Amino acid sequence: MNDVLAVVKGNRAVARDTFLMDLDCALEPSLPGQFLMVKVSSSCELFLRRPLAILGQGEGTLEILYKLKGEGTLELSRKKPGDVLWVLGPLGNCFSPPQNGESALFVAGGTGLPPVLALASRVGSGALVIGARSKGDIPLLDRMNSLKGVAVYPVTEDGSLGRRGMATDVLGELLAGAAGPCAVYACGPRGMLEKACELSGVAAARCEVSLEEYMACGFGVCSACTVKTSAGPRRVCSNGPVFDAATIAWGAR
Amino acid sequence: MNTSVRIAPGLVLKNPVLSASGTFAYGEEFSRLFDLGLLGGIVTKGLSLNPKEGNPLPRVYETPCGLINAIGLENIGADAFISGKLPELRSFGTPVIVNFFGSSEEDYALLASRLDVNGIAAIEMNVSCPNVKQGGLEFGRDPEVLFRLTGAVRARTGKPLIVKLTPMVSDIGAMAQAARAGGADAITCANTIPAMAIDEHTWRPVLGNVTGGLSGPAIKPVALKLVWEVSKKVDIPIIASGGACTWNDCVQFLLAGASAVEIGSASLRDPLCFTDIITGIEHYLESRGLDSVTDLIGKLETP
Ligand SMILES: Cc1cc2nc3c(=O)[nH]c(=O)nc-3n(C[C@H](O)[C@H](O)[C@H](O)COP(=O)(O)O)c2cc1C
Ligand code: FES
Numbered sequence: 001m002n003d004v005l006a007v008v009k010g011n012r013a014v015a016r017d018t019f020l021m022d023l024d025c026a027l028e029p030s031l032p033g034q035f036l037m038v039k040v041s042s043s044c045e046l047f048l049r050r051p052l053a054i055l056g057q058g059e060g061t062l063e064i065l066y067k068l069k070g071e072g073t074l075e076l077s078r079k080k081p082g083d084v085l086w087v088l089g090p091l092g093n094c095f096s097p098p099q100n101g102e103s104a105l106f107v108a109g110g111t112g113l114p115p116v117l118a119l120a121s122r123v124g125s126g127a128l129v130i131g132a133r134s135k136g137d138i139p140l141l142d143r144m145n146s147l148k149g150v151a152v153y154p155v156t157e158d159g160s161l162g163r164r165g166m167a168t169d170v171l172g173e174l175l176a177g178a179a180g181p182c183a184v185y186a187c188g189p190r191g192m193l194e195k196a197c198e199l200s201g202v203a204a205a206r207c208e209v210s211l212e213e214y215m216a217c218g219f220g221v222c223s224a225c226t227v228k229t230s231a232g233p234r235r236v237c238s239n240g241p242v243f244d245a246a247t248i249a250w251g252a253r
Numbered sequence: 254m255n256t257s258v259r260i261a262p263g264l265v266l267k268n269p270v271l272s273a274s275g276t277f278a279y280g281e282e283f284s285r286l287f288d289l290g291l292l293g294g295i296v297t298k299g300l301s302l303n304p305k306e307g308n309p310l311p312r313v314y315e316t317p318c319g320l321i322n323a324i325g326l327e328n329i330g331a332d333a334f335i336s337g338k339l340p341e342l343r344s345f346g347t348p349v350i351v352n353f354f355g356s357s358e359e360d361y362a363l364l365a366s367r368l369d370v371n372g373i374a375a376i377e378m379n380v381s382c383p384n385v386k387q388g389g390l391e392f393g394r395d396p397e398v399l400f401r402l403t404g405a406v407r408a409r410t411g412k413p414l415i416v417k418l419t420p421m422v423s424d425i426g427a428m429a430q431a432a433r434a435g436g437a438d439a440i441t442c443a444n445t446i447p448a449m450a451i452d453e454h455t456w457r458p459v460l461g462n463v464t465g466g467l468s469g470p471a472i473k474p475v476a477l478k479l480v481w482e483v484s485k486k487v488d489i490p491i492i493a494s495g496g497a498c499t500w501n502d503c504v505q506f507l508l509a510g511a512s513a514v515e516i517g518s519a520s521l522r523d524p525l526c527f528t529d530i531i532t533g534i535e536h537y538l539e540s541r542g543l544d545s546v547t548d549l550i551g552k553l554e555t556p
Contacts, residue, residue: 217524221277
């Protein structure tokens with residue numbers, strides 16, 4: 001973990017209210033699931049940093065994908081090539097790759113695509129279910145489709161792309177049809193994660209979820225992001241964001 | 254140049270910059286970012302006798318130039334701190350000041366005696382919590398109650414005792430005097446300011462706890478005034494807390510009468526700000542031709 005200065009290389013809309021930002025940045029090597037705390041403004045008016053998952057990392061480069069959710073991400077969307085930003089990272093833990101012949105089922109919804117896509121790119125096999133309200137909300141479809149070995153299943157609530165319904169509908173079918181053991185990796189709205197956990201439990205599949213909670217520090221010092229688990233209270237930013245789904249007390253908040 | 258400041262008998266800080274309670278946990282995470290030996294002092298998360306769970310999420314919300322938090326004093330409890338965290342924390346050679354709270358006078362006193370162990374340099378008593386026995390009113394709102402509480406704790410500890418006041422009183426000078434009379438060695442002034450956030454779309458409060466405490470640069474002018482008021486009423490050292498982000502802020506607090514400054518919310522935004530602040534103060538002293546930080550303390554020139 002370190003606080004490093006990043007230079008914006010590119011920042012463009014890739015879906016409705018969704019931006020892809022390329023950065024030049026000498027961050028320590030990260031693993032899929034880890035995230036950054038991005039200082040969106042040098043003015044203290046936007047006081048807190050924003051937690052954003054790492055979509056990709058190369059030699060001295062970083063990629064982040066973010067959805068406009070409030071003033072912080074709006075400010076981020078205004079950055080131009082050449083602008084600089086402080087990023088603290090890499091933060092948090094990471095997904096554990098498939099083991100003992102497990103096939104990987106990646107599930108993303110809402111703002112949950114970056115860590116899941118980072119992992120799918122690394123693993124290079126399995127199935128990726130991407131859920132959204134509508135076709136225009138799904139970013140980086142070309143990139144997903146170009147992942148050889150990963151079958152992509154878009155699901156939209158209005159049926160404008162792929163299946164009509166919810167990402168977890170497809171997850172349920174994939175789990176039911178699987179020949180061998182599966183590992184499920186999910187990030188997105190809490191309801192989706194809880195459902196993914198339930199379906200995985202029924203199918204005796206291992207399920208890891210990456211949780212998204214409001215954060216202040218992002219590195220474990222303020223207890224803003226504590227969730228209840230069967231192992232006691234855990235900080236999403238420093239004990240997570242990736243958890244064994246079966247340990248999360250879904251009902252408690 | 255001398256940056257050291259004296260807070261209590263046996264408690265001298267090598268510089269006037271401390272962490273604040275609740276924004277530094279127990280130091281482990283920050284120790285991976287910078288050498289904690291550079292700090293004037295380390296103030297821990299508030300401890301209770303037994304481990305305590307916090308409030309429902311969301312527990313924080315950003316507001317312009319600050320944040321509202323309702324963490325709910327989640328902590329690992331005094332015993333787990335002493336056995337699990339203190340050994341490493343004291344190894345940095347920086348005084349460890351343990352923030353603590355209770356729900357009754359006996360609670361506070363028992364905890365103070367439990368914290369009277371090697372490696373703890375001082376204790377900071379948070380009185381912004383409800384007094385269960387007195388119908389939930391905070392210990393820090395009534396001078397009589399605060400005087401008695403401070404005396405009860407004083408009797409149970411040989412450590413320097415710092416009383417951290419709440420800003421939610423009509424006469425903070427009177428509260429500082431009560432703490433001093435009860436045996437406090439120093440005053441921390443102040444704490445977060447009660448606040449709330451409302452979602453106009455859902456008609457619901459944003460925080461799980463409904464209300465919380467405002468901190469960050471938004472409250473700095475309020476904290477400055479409180480420090481100035483307290484410094485006119487008591488002769489014991491004051492530690493400022495409220496919105497300090499830069500060396501400039503710290504110099505302002507020193508001029509208002511503080512002997513040291515805690516950096517809380519600013520370190521959530523910029524975990525490496527401590528080192529910039531410390532060197533900034535040094536450069537300031539140098540540029541003004543001052544030999545010592547003490548040349549600034551309480552030197553505000555009022556018309
Ligand atoms: C997330 C958070 C947790 C806090 N926890 C405590 C605590 O446990 N005990 C305490 O006395 N003050 C606590 N405080 C108050 C701070 O120590 C400090 O007095 C206050 O935030 C004002 O200073 P600042 O503007 O520099 O943050 C907390 C503040 C924040 C933001
Ligand atoms: S955001 Fe501060 S502990 Fe997780």
